[in-house]
Amino acid sequence: MKEASKLQVLTGASPTNELVRSTAAPAASAKELHDRFHRGSGYVYHRFGSNPTVSGAERALAELEGAERSVLFPSGMAAVATLFFAARRAGIRRLLLQHQAFDQTVKLAAQLHRWGDMVVEAVDPEALGGALRGLDGEPALLYLESPSNPMIVVADLQGIAREFREACPDGWLAVDSTLAPPVVQRPVALGVDVSLHSMTKYLYGHADHMGGAVSTSAAIAERLRAAQVLLGTVATPESAWLLTRSLKTLGVRMATIDRSADAVARFLASHSEVLEVRHPSLMFERFPFLSSQMSGGGGLLSFVLAGGLERARRFCDGLALIEIATSFGGTSSVVEVPVDIDWKDQGETRLPGLLTLPRELIRLSIGLEAQEDLIADLAQAIDVSASP
Numbered sequence: 001m002k003e004a005s006k007l008q009v010l011t012g013a014s015p016t017n018e019l020v021r022s023t024a025a026p027a028a029s030a031k032e033l034h035d036r037f038h039r040g041s042g043y044v045y046h047r048f049g050s051n052p053t054v055s056g057a058e059r060a061l062a063e064l065e066g067a068e069r070s071v072l073f074p075s076g077m078a079a080v081a082t083l084f085f086a087a088r089r090a091g092i093r094r095l096l097l098q099h100q101a102f103d104q105t106v107k108l109a110a111q112l113h114r115w116g117d118m119v120v121e122a123v124d125p126e127a128l129g130g131a132l133r134g135l136d137g138e139p140a141l142l143y144l145e146s147p148s149n150p151m152i153v154v155a156d157l158q159g160i161a162r163e164f165r166e167a168c169p170d171g172w173l174a175v176d177s178t179l180a181p182p183v184v185q186r187p188v189a190l191g192v193d194v195s196l197h198s199m200t201k202y203l204y205g206h207a208d209h210m211g212g213a214v215s216t217s218a219a220i221a222e223r224l225r226a227a228q229v230l231l232g233t234v235a236t237p238e239s240a241w242l243l244t245r246s247l248k249t250l251g252v253r254m255a256t257i258d259r260s261a262d263a264v265a266r267f268l269a270s271h272s273e274v275l276e277v278r279h280p281s282l283m284f285e286r287f288p289f290l291s292s293q294m295s296g297g298g299g300l301l302s303f304v305l306a307g308g309l310e311r312a313r314r315f316c317d318g319l320a321l322i323e324i325a326t327s328f329g330g331t332s333s334v335v336e337v338p339v340d341i342d343w344k345d346q347g348e349t350r351l352p353g354l355l356t357l358p359r360e361l362i363r364l365s366i367g368l369e370a371q372e373d374l375i376a377d378l379a380q381a382i383d384v385s386a387s388p
C-alpha cells in the first residue's frame with residue numbers, strides 16, 4: 001500500500017478491531033497458563049499488557065509512527081510519569097528538560113528534583129552543547145516537546161538525535177509530539193528514541209476521550225511495560241478500540257486542520273492589533289530543518305494582542321463561533337488564556353532556566369470549521385475587544 005493511503009485509511013494492523021473486554025483469559029491447563037506467562041506470549045492478564053484489543057491498537061500506532069513498538073496509557077500524563085519512572089529504574093538519574101514544555105510535565109519533573117530522585121536541568125533545544133558536554137558520559141533522559149505547548153518552541157529533532165547519540169550513547173532521547181501527531185511528524189523515524197503523545201488531543205481527535213502513548217524501540221518498550229505492570233497505568237480495551245477507530249480519520253482531520261491553522265496564522269500575523277504569532281507554518285524560514293521534520297504546522301497556535309491580559313480576556317469573551325475551553329486537538333476550535341489555567345503558578349516549580357509565559361498570551365486550537373468562518377470570528381472579536 002502506498003504510504004499516503006496507509007496514513008489516510010489505516011487498516012493493516014488491526015482490520016477487525018474486535019473489542020475484548022475480559023481482564024484474564026482462561027487456559028486449557030495450568031501448564032498452558034505457566035507457559036503463556038513465562039514466554040510472554042498470549043493473553044494472561046490485562047495489566048501485564050497482553051489484552052488483544054490493546055495490543056492491536058498498539059501495533060497500529062507503532063506502524064504509523066515507524067517505531068518497533070507502541071505502549072498505550074490512560075492519559076498523556078500517565079505516559080509521562082511512567083516514562084520518567086522507567087528511565088529512573090533503568091539507572092538514569094539526570095533529566096534534561098526542554099525549557100518550555102507542558103505545565104504538568106514540568107511540575108512532575110520539578111517534584112522528582114525536589115525529592116532528589118532525579119537531577120533536573122532546564123535546557124534550550126537551540127543550545128544543548130554545554131548541557132550535553134556537562135553529562136560527561138552519564139546516561140540522561142533528554143526530554144523535548146516539539147512544537148511545545150503553548151509557546152510553540154521547535155527543536156531540530158534529527159540534528160539533536162545525532163548530537164545526543166554521540167554525547168550520551170546510553171541515554172534516552174524523548175520527544176512529546178502531542179502537537180504534531182504521526183501524520184505530521186514522526187520523531188522515531190527521525191532518529192529519536194521515544195515519541196510521546198497525549199492522545200487526548202489529535203489522536204482521539206474529538207475532545208471526548210483521554211489517553212497517552214509512547215512509541216519506541218522494543219528494548220525501551222519492555223522497560224515501559226515492566227514499569228506499567230507496577231504502576232497500573234494501562235489503557236482500557238475500550239480506549240484501545242476507540243484509538244484504532246480514530247486513527248482511520250487522522251490523516252483527513254490533520255489535512256483540514258493544517259490548512260485552516262496556516263490560514264489563521266497568516267491572517268493574525270497580518271493584523272495591525274496582533275503583536276506576535278507563534279505557529280510552525282510561520283517558522284519554516286527561520287528553522288529550515290522543519291521542512292523535512294513536519295509535513296504541516298499542526299492546529300495549535302498562540303499569539304499576543306495589543307492591550308495586555310484584560311484585552312486578551314475580552315477577546316475570548318467576544319468570540320461567537322470559537323469556544324472558550326482548555327485542551328486542544330478536537331473537532332471544534334477552542335481558545336484559552338494559558339496563565340488563567342495551568343500555568344498560573346509556574347513560579348512554584350523553582351527550576352532555573354525555564355521560559356516565562358507572557359501573561360497576555362492567547363492559545364488557539366483550530367478545529368474542523370470552515371476557514372472563512374474562523375477568520376471572520378477572530379476579526380470581529382479583535383474589533384469588539386479593542387475598548388473595555
Ligand code: PLP
Nearest residue numbers: 075076077102149178198200211
Ligand atoms: N503533553 C502535552 C504537550 C499536553 O498538551 C498535555 C495536555 O494538555 C499532556 C502532555 C498531558 O496529557 P493528558 O491531559 O492527556 O494527561
